[in-house]
Structures are given as C-alpha cells and as structure tokens.
Amino acid sequence: MYAYDGLDRSLVRDRVDEFRDQVARRLAGSLSEEQFKPLRLMNGLYLQLHGYMLRVAIPYGVLSSAKLRALAHVARRWDRGYGHFTTRQNLQFHWVKLSETPDILAYLAEHDLHAIQTSGNCIRNTTTDPFAGAARDEADDPRVWCEVIRQWSTLHPEFSYLPRKFKIAVTASAKDRAAIKAHDIGLRLGRDAEGRLVFEVLVGGGLGRTPHIGALVKKDLPADRLLSFLTAILRVYNREGRRDNLYKARIKILVSELGLAAFAEKVEQEWAALDPTEIDILGTELARIRGQFALAKLDPRPAVSRGFEAARTREDFARFARNNIAPHKVQGYGIVTISLKGIGDTPGDCTADQMEAIADLAESYSQSEIRVTHAQNLVLPNVALDDALALFEGLRAIGLASANINLASDIIACPGLDYCALANARAIPIAQAIARRFEDPIFEEAVGELQVKISGCINACGHHHLGHIGILGVDKKGEEYYQLTLGGSGAEDAAIGAVLGPAVAAGDVADAVEALARRYLEVRQPEERFLDTVRRLGPTPFKAAVYEHADTV
Amino acid sequence: MLILSEDGGVRAVEDRFTVLGDEEGAGRARPVILSRARFEADAERLWSEGFELGVRLAADDKVEDLAYDLPRLAVVALEFPKFRDGRAFTSAVLLRQRYGFLGEVRAVGDVLLDQAFAMVRCGFSAFETRASAADWARAIGRYAVVYQTSADGRQPAFLARATKS
Amino acid sequence: MTSGVRTDRATAVTANALGGGEVVFLASSSPSAWTARFEDAAIFDSDVAAEAALSAAAASDFKVVDAYLIALDNSAGVWTPLSLRERIRALGPTTEPQLGPQARGGRVVEALQAADSAARSSGRIRLIRRR
Ligand code: SF4
Numbered sequence: 001m002y003a004y005d006g007l008d009r010s011l012v013r014d015r016v017d018e019f020r021d022q023v024a025r026r027l028a029g030s031l032s033e034e035q036f037k038p039l040r041l042m043n044g045l046y047l048q049l050h051g052y053m054l055r056v057a058i059p060y061g062v063l064s065s066a067k068l069r070a071l072a073h074v075a076r077r078w079d080r081g082y083g084h085f086t087t088r089q090n091l092q093f094h095w096v097k098l099s100e101t102p103d104i105l106a107y108l109a110e111h112d113l114h115a116i117q118t119s120g121n122c123i124r125n126t127t128t129d130p131f132a133g134a135a136r137d138e139a140d141d142p143r144v145w146c147e148v149i150r151q152w153s154t155l156h157p158e159f160s161y162l163p164r165k166f167k168i169a170v171t172a173s174a175k176d177r178a179a180i181k182a183h184d185i186g187l188r189l190g191r192d193a194e195g196r197l198v199f200e201v202l203v204g205g206g207l208g209r210t211p212h213i214g215a216l217v218k219k220d221l222p223a224d225r226l227l228s229f230l231t232a233i234l235r236v237y238n239r240e241g242r243r244d245n246l247y248k249a250r251i252k253i254l255v256s257e258l259g260l261a262a263f264a265e266k267v268e269q270e271w272a273a274l275d276p277t278e279i280d281i282l283g284t285e286l287a288r289i290r291g292q293f294a295l296a297k298l299d300p301r302p303a304v305s306r307g308f309e310a311a312r313t314r315e316d317f318a319r320f321a322r323n324n325i326a327p328h329k330v331q332g333y334g335i336v337t338i339s340l341k342g343i344g345d346t347p348g349d350c351t352a353d354q355m356e357a358i359a360d361l362a363e364s365y366s367q368s369e370i371r372v373t374h375a376q377n378l379v380l381p382n383v384a385l386d387d388a389l390a391l392f393e394g395l396r397a398i399g400l401a402s403a404n405i406n407l408a409s410d411i412i413a414c415p416g417l418d419y420c421a422l423a424n425a426r427a428i429p430i431a432q433a434i435a436r437r438f439e440d441p442i443f444e445e446a447v448g449e450l451q452v453k454i455s456g457c458i459n460a461c462g463h464h465h466l467g468h469i470g471i472l473g474v475d476k477k478g479e480e481y482y483q484l485t486l487g488g489s490g491a492e493d494a495a496i497g498a499v500l501g502p503a504v505a506a507g508d509v510a511d512a513v514e515a516l517a518r519r520y521l522e523v524r525q526p527e528e529r530f531l532d533t534v535r536r537l538g539p540t541p542f543k544a545a546v547y548e549h550a551d552t553v
Numbered sequence: 554m555l556i557l558s559e560d561g562g563v564r565a566v567e568d569r570f571t572v573l574g575d576e577e578g579a580g581r582a583r584p585v586i587l588s589r590a591r592f593e594a595d596a597e598r599l600w601s602e603g604f605e606l607g608v609r610l611a612a613d614d615k616v617e618d619l620a621y622d623l624p625r626l627a628v629v630a631l632e633f634p635k636f637r638d639g640r641a642f643t644s645a646v647l648l649r650q651r652y653g654f655l656g657e658v659r660a661v662g663d664v665l666l667d668q669a670f671a672m673v674r675c676g677f678s679a680f681e682t683r684a685s686a687a688d689w690a691r692a693i694g695r696y697a698v699v700y701q702t703s704a705d706g707r708q709p710a711f712l713a714r715a716t717k718s
Numbered sequence: 719m720t721s722g723v724r725t726d727r728a729t730a731v732t733a734n735a736l737g738g739g740e741v742v743f744l745a746s747s748s749p750s751a752w753t754a755r756f757e758d759a760a761i762f763d764s765d766v767a768a769e770a771a772l773s774a775a776a777a778s779d780f781k782v783v784d785a786y787l788i789a790l791d792n793s794a795g796v797w798t799p800l801s802l803r804e805r806i807r808a809l810g811p812t813t814e815p816q817l818g819p820q821a822r823g824g825r826v827v828e829a830l831q832a833a834d835s836a837a838r839s840s841g842r843i844r845l846i847r848r849r
Contacts, residue, residue: 007710011698018695022667027737033783038637039667047783049807050818051739080817095817099737121637151700151710157674158646158703161639238643239615273651278702285711346813417803418811428813478801 001062001369002147002292004112011154012109015116019043020102027099042122042160044115045101048421054093054101055118056108060128060146060170061089061372065359068370070111072355078104083355085340085348087412087463088167089127089372090118094419116154121162123153123234128170129177130337130373133293134381136329138172139190140197144290145170145226148281152227159234163241164249166234167206179374179490181205181214182466184251185233189223197223203233203263204255207460211496212252217264224286228279232271236263296367298382301332305385311392319441320392320403325383334385336366338378338395339402339410343435346428347413348376357398365391374463374490375412375451377405408450408517409435412463416456416473417480423456425473425480425506430454433510438517447517450530453488466490468531469513470497480506486516486542487534501543512546519545555659556680556689558673563690568681570607570628579604586630589614592622600625609661612640616647623654628679633662642675649676649704669693676704728790728797729768730759731775732807733782741807741819742782744771750778754819756808757826761790761797796829805830 004012019039026036040046044055056071063071071091075083078100079093086092096104108114117124126146133141149168153159159166171178172189180186186202199221205214221229233251240258242248255263312318325334338358341347350358358378362370365387366380373379383391395401404410411434414420416427431454438444453467464470470485481503488497504512517530523541524533534542555568573585579595582603587595592608599606607628610616619629629648631641641660648654659679660672666684669692680689699707708716731744735752742752743759749771753759762768768787775785789800799805809830810818820827 005714007698007713011696011700011710014696014698027781029781035636035665035667047734047739049803050741050810051734097738121639154700155671155696156701157671158642159639160671161637161642161668235643239640243638243640275650278650282711282715284715288714417806418813423803426812428811432813480802 001064001143002059002289008151009109009112012112012114012116015043015114015155016102016105016109019105023098023102038120040098042117042120043101043105044118045096045098046119046421048094048419049417050094050419052096052098052101053419054096054104054115055086056091056093056113056115057118057125058090058113058372059150060126060132060143061130061374062132062143063370063372065363065368065370067111067113068355068359068362070108070113072352072359074104074107075352075355081353082349082351084346084415085350085372085376085378087374087376087414087461088118088125089130089374090125091372092415094415119165120160121164121166122160123156123162123166123168126150126153126168126170127178127183127374129173130371130379131177131326131335131381132172132371133295134328134330134333134335135173135177136327137174138329140172140223141290141293142170142172142178142189143293144286145172145187145189145223147289147293148226148286149230152230152279152281156234159238162234162238163243164246164251166237166251168230174492176490176492176494177373179463179466179494181494182207182211182463182490183214185230186214187226192220199223199226199229201229201233204252204260205494206250206252207463207465208250209247209458210252211460211465212256213494213496215255215260217260217267224283225276225280227281228274228276229267229271231279232267232274235270236266240266295330295382298330298333299384301330301384301386303331305332305388308385308388311389316401316403317389317392319445320401321388323403323405323407323445325385325388328382330382332385334383334388336380336383336388336391337373337405338380338400339404340377340400341404341410341435342399342402343409343439344432345435347411347431350378354398354400357394358400361391361394364394375406375410377410403441404438404444406449406451407444408438408447408452408513409444411435411452411454412467413454414456414462416454416462420456420461422459423473424458424475425456425482427454427456427462427471427473430471430473430482430506430509434513437510437514447521448529450517451489452513463490464488465496466494467497468529468534469516471509471513474503476503482506482509484509484512484546486539487531489531498539500539501547504546515545516542556682556684556686558678558680558689558693563686563693565686570605572609584627586628596622607657607659610641610644612638614644616644616652620652623648623652623656626654626656628657628659629654630659630661630681631677633660633664636663636665636668638663642671645672645675645677646704666692670695674699674703674705674707726792727800728792729762729765729787730756730790730797730799731762731768731772731785732759732788732804733785736781736783742780744768744775750775752778752780752782756799756819756830757824791833794829794833796826798826798830798833805833 025031046053080095084092128142168185169178169180169183170187188200192198201218202214371379411431413427413431417423451468454471455462455464456473466488472483483503484500485497554565570584584605586607609630664682745751745753746760790797791800809820
C-alpha cells in the first residue's frame, strides 16, 4: 500500500501546526465561531449533539495494522474507547475535545493519518472498491488512481471553497462495490479496444434531498489525462454551481439545470483550454505510486485448500465462508469481510480492543492490510484459505464473526439522532431492532441478499435511497417516524428507491421490514433476489404486506 | 493599508489606488479602481486622460470579459462576497494562467487570513485585509510542500520527486 | 412562544462548551454560570427571562458555542426537555447508556429516560400523510 515519503509527511505536519494555531486563536476569542467553523470542518471537526466529533480520513478505505493500532490508541486516550466507521470509509470519534484536537492530529500525523478534507465544501476523501487489488474482475488497481486523486485534491488552492462538498468514487470492476453512480463524480476504469486504460466519467450522482444517479459525460478518457479532466469539471462547477441555496448547490443540480449535453460541452471546452502538462500525472510519478501498491508476494497455494474444505464441514464456519469470503485473484486466497453488524451492535462501531485485535489478525493473515467498506464493515483482502479457520476463530473471540455480509442484518445506519445534530430521528436503535428479527441465521440466509439502509435525515449519510429497503427518519410533531423506500440499489444496477407508503412509527419499523422479507419469500421465483422480485412485481404486494394491519390515524 | 505579496516578500503599504464611485466626478488623473459598470462606460476616456485604472469584479463576473483590456489594466480586484464563496479563486487562476495577466490581482471583500495561502497560490498579489503583514506572511509560508501546479509557479511534489530521482 | 402564563411549560438555556464540547445549561446556582447537569439548570418561566440571562452570561469566562433556548415540559412532575433531541442531549446516546450524563443516574435522569420511552412507545403502525 502507499507509504508516505518526506513530502507527504511534511504537508500533514504543517497542517497540524496550522490547525493548532487556529484552535488557539478560537479559544482566545480572536476567531469567531462563524470564521472558525469552516476551518475546523476542513479538519474534520464537527460540533454534534454531545460535543465535538472528529472524522479521520482513511484514504480510499485502506489501513495498515499500524494505522489501525494508532486509531485504537486515539479511541482509548482521547475518546471513549470506540470509533465509528462511516459510509465514506472514514472513522469518526464522537467524544473529542476541541482543546485536545491538535494533540490528536499530531499523534495521527506521526502515523501518516490526518483529518484533512473530511468535511467542508471541498473535495472529500475519494472512495473505492474495498476489494481493490485483490478482486478477480478488475482492469487495474483503483487504489493507484485514488492516490493520484488524493494528492491532486489535497489543499487544492482553487477548489477548497466550492459551492458544496464534492465526492469522488473509483471502481475498476464491472461489479460496482463503490456506489460510483451515487457520487458527484464516479469513475470506472477499464480498457479500450486497444487495451489502453481508460475512464468512464459519470457526473452528478448524489443522494440527499434530490437523489440523482450519475450520468455519463465522458467515455474512453485516457487514464493519464484524468487530472486535467477532473480540473475542468471542478472549474465549471466552482464557477457555475449554485451558491444561493444550500439544497441546490451540489453538482447534480448544475448538471440537471444546464442539461447533460450543455454541461459536458462546457467541460470539454474548459478541458481543451487547459495546459495538460501542468496538471496531468507524470509517467514517472504514476509508476512510483503504482509500485507501492504491487501485491507483496503471496506464496503459491494449491487450488483446493484441504484445511479450508475440512473446516467447511462445520456449520458455523461454512456459513461464514459462504457469506463473508469472496474469491481472490490469486489461487488459494480469499477476501474476508469482517462484519461490524453483530445482532444488537451499532453498525460500524468498533472498540479500541477490537481494532487492536483486528490489526493483529491482519498482521498474521493479511499482510497487515485492512480495508474499510462503504457498508461500514472491514475487509482483510489477502487471506490464505488455509488460514481462514484460524482467522474465523480469532474473530469469534472478539465478537466479530457474524456471517451476515449483504444479508438483512448487515444494515447500513448513520449515527442519527443518538449523535448527529442534523438528525430527525434515531437510526441505530432501528437497525438493532431490525437485526434482531433476523437473528435466526437459517431464516436470514433463506431471505438472502437484502440491503437495508437507514438515514436519520434527508442528508442520506445512511444511503437509504440505495437500500433494497431504505429507511428515512422523519420528525412528525416531535415523534420519530420512518419513511420506507423499496427497490434502491447502489451497485452497477443503481436505482433510487421508491417511497412505499405513509411513514411508520419507530416501534413498527422492524415489523414492516420483517413483513417485507416474508412477503418476498412467498412471491419470489427461484434464483430471484429480494431486489429482483421487487423489480418484477412492483410495490403492490409489498405495500399490502406492510399496511394491511395498519391503523390509519 | 494594503498587503502586497510579491516575489516571496510580504509588506503592508499605503494603497495607491482610490475607489472612484459610479456617480463621482473623475477629477485629476490618478490611480483609481472602478466598478465594472463604470469601467465599461468610462475606461477609454479615463485612460486617455492619463488615469491608471483598476476594475473590481463581482464574484459572478467573468474574467473572460476583460480579456481585451487586460494589458492596459493595472489592477483586477476580485471580490469575495463571503469568504466561503470561492469563485474568485478560479478567476485569479484564469487571469494568471490563461491570460498571462501581470498586473495586480487584488482580493477584496470578505478576505480571511486563513485563505491567504490558497489566494497566493491562485495568483492573488494584493489583499485588502485587517490582518497584519506578519500574520499574512506566516499564513502564506505555512506549507513547505504543495501537490499541484498553480498560478504561483511553485514546484509541486510530483515534479520535486521527478527531479530528485 | 411565551410561556409565562402556563405552569406546565418553561424554558432553559443550553449550549456546548467551547473547549470541551460537552452539553451545558445555564445554571440555577448563580447567574452566568453553566452546568453540565440538567438537574442543576436554571428554569425560566419565560423566554424573555431566559434570553436576558443568556445575554448576561456572554460576559462569563466559560465560553460556549451555539447557545439557544429549549422548551421544557412538566407533565411527569419533573421538568424535562420537551423534544427528544434535547432529552438525548441531556442524557447521552440512547444506545450507550454508560456514556454521557445519563451514566450517573438519579431521579431526573430517570424522568428524562421515561419521557423518552413514552415518546417512543407506540402500538401498532400509525400512519401519517406524506406531503
Ligand atoms: S443522514 Fe442526517 S442524521 Fe444521519 S448522519 Fe447524516 S446528517 Fe446526520
């Protein structure tokens, strides 16, 4: 994985000094809260319900064991012993003090970690496929390009005060595990007819109040022209994006107001006028970055792991292998997803002890590498199948062996009203109540792939629009209600879910989700996922399942 | 006072330019900054009378519209209506990189010390701010490393690495 | 909202501490003092009185961020914040009972938690109209 050199380190250290100075000026009263707020936000520091929250960047979701241990240390020393992995592949600490933040950031900087641009109206942490570099079906390692984007976008002088936040996601596989169509810019890396690396560039995806699926603005962009093309898009957006209305400031609104063709035309014009030699990545730099992501040598393994096959006669491990282990591009290896969604857990939460244990397991079994997924789970990307049982036992010992990846209890939930100042309603207790309905693994596996996503407000941090079942918290005269949507997807078949019917009360959401799952089991055809059935039949049978016993008030 | 940042040095100076209001009589020739409207109406006459001219652009004005006049302009003042409004950063970059403007690019309006670094990188050279020259110099010099080429001509990390190896 | 005439409504003043971020309330003990304990919060019988106290507190050495007024309710015989959001601020996350002010327990904390579950408990699915 990418290792900082002296130049990368220097920038992060200078940033800590700058923020230390800004915090001192704020505490002394020479910066007002209004002036300070955008500055602290650009350093990932929010003020939420119970206090300050620090969002630490995990560039494209890639962590080393050493970094994860550093995060565990921060959790223990400066927070309350845990952290929360987010749908942006970042980590949030919910209990930090402003006065201690400079020390936290200085400590993180020693471990090549930072909170730069995890908030604010700038280019945020680029996200990617958590299986990058290990997936069988990828055209190239997308982390290489994420690192290229990271450097280009860090403290970009022209694009630090955009109309609104700006999110970029990259994938290099046909199977989209990075939800690229739900980002301001989605990049799909592939090869053209001559075998050259090219990007498909999608613009204007996003969730929130007016969800949009990203639209294609450029096919076959030569990969080495990526940065100048991004510059052209950002420049058009910085100049023309709306600044009069917070809810119309994202690039999706600009694209839809101009029309895709007119927007693309402006971008092409700007791109043609740019001097690419000033911006585009140099071949030597690209090679340097690429070299850092080269897979450390994985010992050749037999196609069939005898230990693995034997272990699979155990029901619990067999279930784990079925649901949590994906094929690796190297024979005899697997990609293991660690679920942070045990029944009754807070989705995405991880204690300091667990972080340290995972760091140890990664060191033993996955070349010290860990990934964070946008579904708020962790991944050990390079696990020999021979080691899978030992890893499983190690995970069980720390309560993280849930075999539920992509199943109904693998729920995405934002922090909601338990933490977030913008929330209408809680998300975590709803997720917990739903997960309990799927506690029986036989029932849960019978239902199969079912993505439930919960947001505590219309900002959609829980990606509810993309849930096969989406759940949105709304405030009804001070009471928590939840609007259900059906049929969303964040994958290559991306779609925005459609509202099912009237919102339901907090105590009834789990009933509703269970009713939807049971109705699916009644009406599905063989091989059909929940989402496929919804698409085939439309909402009517599902609506009936939820509302047939409902009292109308 | 006006802060100038030129050739790596930062100093506070008395502003040579005065703002000439849209309705004000022109008076004797001197360095003045005009609104865009007055500039369009009056620039040729004022130039012919020996005025040194600057123009102040609102955040939504396009620098492209000045292309023809740039060689004769001493100052382009770009307005930050709120410090959060970052359009002037792009305007400055275009003035320097696309039009090769060599005069003064001035930041006016809500000019925040914490944006000094980005402003200088984008090609601003003068700042109407209450911050001291010392604070301004410190803010500008904050980062030893930058990742991108911009209008200030600083060598970005990727070029530094290429020349080192 | 003016509440001077009602005995079941009152107002408190809340904020977050600037340096530490913790939830604080203007205290009943002395003017301009802030407290992290909701049970020690000053209860004002009008918004006007609360706002006056807030202005006076601006001179305090203890700096806060985003101060605002919250409505209180006394239907259970104890003053509690009317909104769920404010009850969660006064208590801590409902999913982490060992964290936040709720960890210390006590009569007022229990009253806040009871108000919380009262708002949550609802029987069968109740429907609201979408706009
Ligand atoms: S969706 Fe709303 S409630 Fe949830 S974290 Fe985002 S802003 Fe907060």
